[in-house]
Amino acid sequence: MKLLLRSAVLASLLAAPLLHAQNAPRATLLALSKQDRTLAVIDPSTLKVIAKMPVGSDPHEVIASNDGRTAYVSNYGFGAFHTLAVVDLVNHKALSPVDLGPLAGPHGLAWAGGRVWFTAEKAKSIGRYDPSSKRIDWILGTGQNRTHMVWVSQDMQRIVTTNVNSGTVTIAEPVALPKPPAALPGEPMPKSDWDETVVKVGNGSEGFDVSPDTKEIWVANAKDGTISVLSFAEKKVVATLQANVPGANRLKFTPDGKYVLVSSLQKGELTVLDAATRKVVKRIPMGHGAAGIVVQPDGARAYIACTPDNDIAVLDLHTWQIVGHINAGAGPDGMTWTVRQ
Template identity: 55%
Template structure:
C-alpha cells in the first residue's frame, strides 16, 4: 500500500539559523553544511538550536566526523575543480587546517574508519585515505570509473564500496591475501604493501546515493537517471533486483537504523520516497518542498533529517508517524550532514 501526504508541518516555532552566543558543542551534535553560505552548522539535536557556524571552505558537499567526535572533515568539491578537505575543530568551533590533495581533484564522498578519512576524488577517478595524525595521504587506489562519487568503508577496513555516477556502476574494493613485492632485501624497506582487488558491478544510470543494510547483507543504490533502485547482494556482489521505484533525480538513499525502511531523496521532485525494506515496495511519499538531498538518521532511531536544498531548510521527519514535524534553518542550500558523537 502507498500513501501520499502533504507537507503539513506541526511546528513548535520556526527553528532559526542564528547561533547561540557562547554555546558549547554538545556531546552528540548534528553537523549540517550550507553550500551557498559555505558554512558548517553545529546543531544541538536536543533543542534543535544552532550552536555555532564555522567556515567550511569553498563548495562544501559532504562532511564526516572523527570517531571521537572532536573533528569534522569537509570535502570541497567544486564539480571536480577543487582539491581540498577542510578540517574543523568541533570543540573549539574553528577551522583547524586545510588538507591539500594535490592532483586528486574533485573530493566528494567521505567516511571515517580506522582513524583515517576516506575520500573519493572524481576527476582523478580514485579513492584515498588521509591520516590526521601524520597529516599525510597514505593510500590512493584507482577505480577507472567515471565520477567515483560516494564511498562506504567497513569498520574492519577489509572492503570499500563506491558509486560511480557516469559509469553506472558500483565498485567493491577488497583486501587481497597477496602482497605487492617484498619490500627489498630482508624487508629493508618495511612490510610489503597490501594488495586490493576490485569488482565492478553494473547498475542503473546515474547511480549515486547508496547505503548498506544494517545487517550488512544488501546494498541499495538509487539510480538518478533511470528512477530505479538496484539491490545488490553484498556477499556475491551481484544485482538481486531492480526496483521501479520512480525516484528520478535521486540524490541520497538511507536505511533507518532498524533496517525496516529506506528513505530516498530527489532533487527533481517534491517528494521523499519511503520504501519497506522487506516487501521492497513504496510505503509512502512525503512532500518536501521543491526537492531534497542529504539524509541523516538519528542514532537513536527517532527522527530523520532531510536537507531540502532548494528551499533552504532541513526537514525533521518522525520515524514512527513518517510525517514532517518541523524544520531547521541552518543556511542557504543545506546538503551534506553527519553526526559527531564525543566520548565521555
C-alpha cells in the same frame, strides 16, 4: 587592583572555551550550507544552530571523527578543488585545510580506523588521510567515471563506491599477494593488494547505503528512477526496483534495517520503501527538492536537506510527520551526526 582585574579577565577568557565545551550538547547534527560555505552545529533537542564555521568553496559532504572533536568537509567543485576543510568541533573554529594535491574533486567521505576516506572524482580514485601523520597514506584507483560516494567497513576490509557517470558500483576487498622474491636491502615489499569488482547498476548511480546487517547494498539510480539491490556476498544485482525516484540524490537505511529513505531533487519528495518487501510504502512531500539525509542512531528522527528551499526538514520516523524545520544556511546538503566523547 588593576593587576587582579587583568588576571581575572585573562582567567575568564582562558576558561571560556572549556565552559563552552562543557555546556555544549554531546550529540549534535552537523549540516553544510553550500551557498554560505559554512558548517552549522545544531542542537537536536532544540533544533537551534549553536555555531557556524567557514569551510571553503563548494562544501558537499561532512564526516566527523569518532570522538566527535573534529569534522572534515570535502571541497568538491566538480574537480575544480582539491582540499578537505577541517573544523575543531570543541572550540568551533576552522583549522588549516588538507591539500590533496592531484586528488581533485573530493566528494564522498567516510571515517574508519582513525582515518578519513574520500573519493576523488577527477582522479577516479579513493584516498585515505591520516590525521595523526597529517598525510595521505593510501590511494586506490577505480577507473570509473565520477566515483562519488564511499562506504568503508569499520575493520577497513571492504569498500563500496558509486560511480555516477559509469552507472556502476565498485566493491573493493584486500587480497593477499603471493610470497614475493627476495627484496633488495631496505626495499619494502607489499603483502597485499586490493581486488575490485565493478558491478553495472542503473544510470546515474549516486546515493547508496549498506544495510545494517551488511548483506545488501541499495543504490539509487537518478537517471533511471530505479533502485538496484546488490548482494554483498555475491557482488551482483539481485533486484531492480521500479521505485519511480528520478533525480534520486541520497539513500539511507533506518538503523533497524526496516525502511529505506530516498531523497529526490527532481520530484521534491522523500520516498520510503519497506526493506523486506522492497515496496514503496510512503511518499512524503519535501518542497522543491530533497538531498542529504541523516538518520538519528536511535531511529527516532530523520533530517532531510531541502536544498532549493534553504531548509532542513525534521521527520518523525514513528509518525512519518514533519515535526520541525532547521535554518542552517542557504543551500543545505551534506550532513552527519556526531557524539562528542
